[in-house]
Amino acid sequence: MSLVTLYKGHFIDTPTPGEFRVRKDAVAIVEAGKLLFLEKAVPERFSSLPVKDLGEGVVIPSFIDLHVHAPQHMQMGAGLDMGLLDWLENYTYPGESSFADEDYARKIYPLFAAELLRQGSLRSVVYGTVHLVSTLILAQVLEKAGLIAFVGKVNMDRNTPDYLKETSEASFKVTETFCRRLVGRNGVRPIVTPRFAPSCTEKLMEDLGRLSQRLDLPVQSHLSETLSEAQWVSQLFPESRSYTHVYNDCGLLGSGSLMAHAIFLSDEEIDLIMERGATLVHCPSANINLSSGIMPLGRYLDRGVNLGLGSDVGAGHTLAMYRSVVQAVQSAKLLRILRPEENHRAVTLSDAFYLATMGNGKFFTNQGWGPCGAFEPGMSFDALSIDMGLPEVVEMSPLNQLERFLYAGDDRHIKIRILAGREL
């Protein structure tokens, strides 16, 4: 028998949207990084093993961030009174240019990895910059921290300041080199990352589409984040039927594609997303900060679109995914308050928690990493032990403790972080 670990506690997860599953005083039996089972009683064959008691707090699946920009970690909160395109021009692009300097990347990226870990986001899908060496450093840093991630070298060959602009040929070649360096790694793997349609020529996007198919790599980009950006795309790509069709026409829309924001989509575009099996990533913090709009999350959930949740730091202002969970709920409430005539349904805390764990986990599962995101037998045992430090006289149910953590807790309440059975 390989190494087996037993954890006792109050376990909460969301294997499906819409309902928290609470298992009080249960014991998780973990072998080779995976959950064997979660039961009340310890089976006879494991009864001689010690049980690690996680106390009266709650144990939840660790968080997954499906959309985050590592270089923007240093600009969190800066310039957020602007709209997207001005903010990119004035803050993001100058900030990202600093990563031409490898020493800068070596100093900054470990801080990003440490913060992901601190906030309990043990898996993530991350944007680097256009720079090859710095983005390889980012991958190494995340791997060294013991985290699991996809990392993308960003592509931009037009409508970009000269100090970041690549030629189409160099952008493609460097991306191929980057991806080949990371293919088949254990902790960190590559993802093809055209920044967004306005900053890439059709030729570059088509080349990247072919690369993703040839190397069987996932793709991430931004889609329909603001109305002015969507209008710009329709001018830049008059041949394509819609913003979503631009990516589709270039071979970038498939079951391994993550499209962040997707606020202003037509029914036809949603049909196309579903037909291709792509995933839409909701980034509520960023969408409010940049006054972009509100994704109709309830509608997408009801339609059965593949959905995930992202912090989108630095347009989002925190790497704490528990904040994004609450922001997703609050955004959906705002939509109902502001546009009652559209009959948007409520998005519950369990719906949003599902996205940050199981929903986001599906992407990793489908990309060959093995199942994760909940406490089901056979899944990677990824967990956070939460203790809200309540006084002894207070009796609070495990579910109320989790609600309190999501709304009012912080990283001080995360006591243990476990990824694939390993305490980090």
Ligand SMILES: [Zn+2]
């Ligand atoms: Zn983004």
